[in-house]
Amino acid sequence: MDLTAFASTYGTDEACRAHMESLRWPGGPVCPGCGSVNNAVPVSTKPGRWRCRACNRQFNVLLGTALEGTHLPLRVWYLAMYLMLSTAKPISAMSLHRQLGIQYRTCWHLLHRLRAMLASGEKLPLSGIIEADGTYVGGKPENLPKGAPRPGKRGRGTTKPMLFAAIERGGEARTVAVPSASVAAIAPAPWGWTRGAATLMTDELGAYRWPDAERQSGIGRKMEAYHRVNHSQREYARTTPGGLRAHVNTAEGFFSLFKRGIFGIATASLPRRHHQVSPKHLHRYVRRTSPFDAAGHEFRYNGRKHDATERIACCLIGRHGRLRLRELFA
Numbered sequence: 071m072d073l074t075a076f077a078s079t080y081g082t083d084e085a086c087r088a089h090m091e092s093l094r095w096p097g098g099p100v101c102p103g104c105g106s107v108n109n110a111v112p113v114s115t116k117p118g119r120w121r122c123r124a125c126n127r128q129f130n131v132l133l134g135t136a137l138e139g140t141h142l143p144l145r146v147w148y149l150a151m152y153l154m155l156s157t158a159k160p161i162s163a164m165s166l167h168r169q170l171g172i173q174y175r176t177c178w179h180l181l182h183r184l185r186a187m188l189a190s191g192e193k194l195p196l197s198g199i200i201e202a203d204g205t206y207v208g209g210k211p212e213n214l215p216k217g218a219p220r221p222g223k224r225g226r227g228t229t230k231p232m233l234f235a236a237i238e239r240g241g242e243a244r245t246v247a248v249p250s251a252s253v254a255a256i257a258p259a260p261w262g263w264t265r266g267a268a269t270l271m272t273d274e275l276g277a278y279r280w281p282d283a284e285r286q287s288g289i290g291r292k293m294e295a296y297h298r299v300n301h302s303q304r305e306y307a308r309t310t311p312g313g314l315r316a317h318v319n320t321a322e323g324f325f326s327l328f329k330r331g332i333f334g335i336a337t338a339s340l341p342r343r344h345h346q347v348s349p350k351h352l353h354r355y356v357r358r359t360s361p362f363d364a365a366g367h368e369f370r371y372n373g374r375k376h377d378a379t380e381r382i383a384c385c386l387i388g389r390h391g392r393l394r395l396r397e398l399f400a
């Protein structure tokens with residue numbers, strides 16, 4: 071669905087609300103007080119509000135979602151979701167501010183709520199062949215501003231947080247930000263995402279060079295099978311004895327898209343005369359935005375075969391429970 075069609079279908083608060091009600095309440099309004107289904111009447115003076123016949127409580131479709139208590143019109147939320155979910159790159163608060171004509175601060179908060187909605191949806195286990203890889207967030211040490219403290223180590227042993235991802239070949243991706251690149255911090259993620267019922271593939275370079283992996287005491291321990299490719303020995307793909315192709319090209323593609331997205335943001339959010347993003351700003355920007363953008367990137371990647379309205383539906387039904395400002399800053 072293109073923007074014109076989307077704007078004419080979801081151009082009014084009533085249309086958006088009807089869409090949301092049909093998603094959340096396929097069997098009629100559900101009272102959050104007593105749980106009665108389809109036993110409520112509309113409150114004539116307040117559009118969108120229902121009154122439960124059983125317990126007399128009044129409620130609307132936003133109650134219990136991340137949109138609860140919002141002062142923004144629902145059609146603005148829908149437009150923001152469309153803009154956020156229909157492009158390959160993450161959208162910045164500044165860009166949303168320009169396109170929607172609402173305050174930057176409001177856009178910033180709106181984006182955080184949406185990203186939290188995306189991150190919290192229910193996810194099915196990955197299976198088959200899983201490629202895992204990680205990248206440090208926070209830029210490279212040589213890009214730090216003059217006088218900033220340098221990280222003591224590079225590669226394994228650095229204190230920078232890591233974004234770790236596992237991608238099912240031909241399927242979905244899962245990401246998590248971990249505080250360090252130790253086996254203890256990383257390994258539980260793929261075990262949990264796959265429940266162990268999958269073949270894991272990684273490279274041996276970079277962040278997570280766990281020395282005992284080959285002896286099945288590292289990340290591969292709880293997996294059905296585990297294969298490593300040795301990029302340092304210029305081995306990028308090989309055929310395993312079982313006839314599988316061992317490589318991590320899918321994971322590398324996922325990360326290169328993610329990094330391109332961040333660079334896109336950094337450029338777009340700076341004043342026009344600063345087309346050349348200075349490394350000083352870049353590292354700060356990457357560090358500040360990565361954990362949340364990862365959720366958006368994962369969601370867009372997983373929904374790449376869906377159209378914008380299907381992605382909005384996934385986004386809306388994934389999250390229950392309002393996200394408050396202090397949760398964002400915690």
Ligand SMILES: [Zn+2]
Pocket residue numbers: 101102103104105106122123124125126127
């Ligand atoms: Zn009730």
